[in-house]
Amino acid sequence: MADSPDDTIAAIATPPGFGGVGVVRVSGGLAPDVARAVLGHLPAPRHATHAAFLGDGGEPLDDGIALYFPGPRSYTGEDVVELQGHGGPVVMDLLLARCLELGCRPARPGEFTERAFLNGRLDLAQAEAVADLIEAGSAQAARSARRALDGALSHRVERFLDTLTALRVSVEAALDFPDEDVDILREARVAEHLDDLDGQLEALRTGAAQGVLLREGMRLVIxxxxxxxxxxxxxRLARREAAIVTHIPGTTRDVLRETVSLDGLPLHVVDTAGLRESDDPVEREGIRRAWAEIGSADAVLLVIDDSLGEGAEEAAIRQRLPETLPVIAVHNKIDLSGAPPGEREGRIYLSAATDAGVLTLRAHLKARMGYAGGEGLFLARRRHLDALARTREHVRAARQALDAGLGVELVAEDLRLAQECLGEITGKVSSEDLLGRIFATFCIGK
Ligand SMILES: Nc1nc2c(ncn2[C@@H]2O[C@H](COP(=O)(O)OP(=O)(O)OP(=O)(O)O)[C@@H](O)[C@H]2O)c(=O)[nH]1
Ligand SMILES: [Mg+2]
Incomplete structure (x- = not known):
């Protein structure tokens, strides 16, 4: 039988294994009945109550603290009961089995949070932030996830949605008075508002892009x-001999991937074949793959032999790099050139042989990923970036349609589409498929 949103769900909310305390969480209409059966009574709402947890025959399975949160003022918005017992796997299994006996079904991963979303306790971006907070790999990521959960992204999206609603009202009013449409649009300053919104969307996208780097890490191609x-x-970055190094030019052919932790921030480093003209079919394939990697990079480390300096070869490479791709110039082999290590004029001077300057590079990369990026930083996902980019395209299309006098209908339609794209972030507009994909990545019990 298919899962129903009316089912009462139960799960062990603490991680598997042995611990001082283990928690079984129950949510749904049967939760008060489960409490009555297991505890012998329904605890006072939101009060810690010490009680024995009883089995089917009235025998105690365990004892501990019980909490009852009546809906809608609960995490899920439904009636919720939490049983905090001793954190052993057998005790927890017994307690969960007891809840299932009483009519609950096991919760799917993320189902508590999914219900919180469906009942309007959280929006979709905040629900994602819950998972990101739990999975945060650094204190910085945790703080940024917390800010997203508090609405750093959601509140701004809501504001933009309100702006779009107001604009749509003006534009649709103009639709009703075709003779006066130009005046109505001018009076409502639709063009100015669209320009404003365009700029603000771009600012939010930049912030979100930083948040994505913090969460997913940066793909850095060398x-x-x-x-x-x-x-x-x-x-040096991987702190192990991952790649073969020889004095022979053209040593690397295959693409090599290493994930490096920079104080908890994941950095995905990709080593590639040296870029040059070659007749060797194997090397040519390596170079083709190198360019393919560059195509999907977040940034490129352009390594320059400082004893030779930046020359025509580098100029040719730079010319072929995608225009918007950030390039970090690294001058290597300063032990040969005699240059001091460190960062100067946006270039990093180091020696992979002696390790001089490598810490500067690490610090530079951390800063780029938003490490210690201040109070404004919030965690975000690629899904959000994509939605913001599409929203912006529609806002710009609306602006162009307005300029070109293409007709108010087109402006209205673009505004509607912009609102739809933006609404995907907070889940105002969502499909079952999207929800399934988001909540399936949660842990059970959350
Ligand atoms: N003196 C000195 N030699 C270095 C330094 N870094 C690398 N080398 C040497 O330079 C040569 C080439 O190093 P690799 O790391 O294989 O260079 P690569 O860019 O990966 O070369 P390909 O894979 O052929 O494209 C080796 O002999 C290294 O020992 C450095 O900082 N100082
Ligand atoms: Mg190599």
């Missing part, structure tokens, strides 16, 4: 001419 020291640098 590129440069053969023998510049790319693989040596990868080994």
């Amino acid at each position: 590129a440069g001419r053969p023998n510049a020291g790319k693989s040596s640098l990868l080994n």
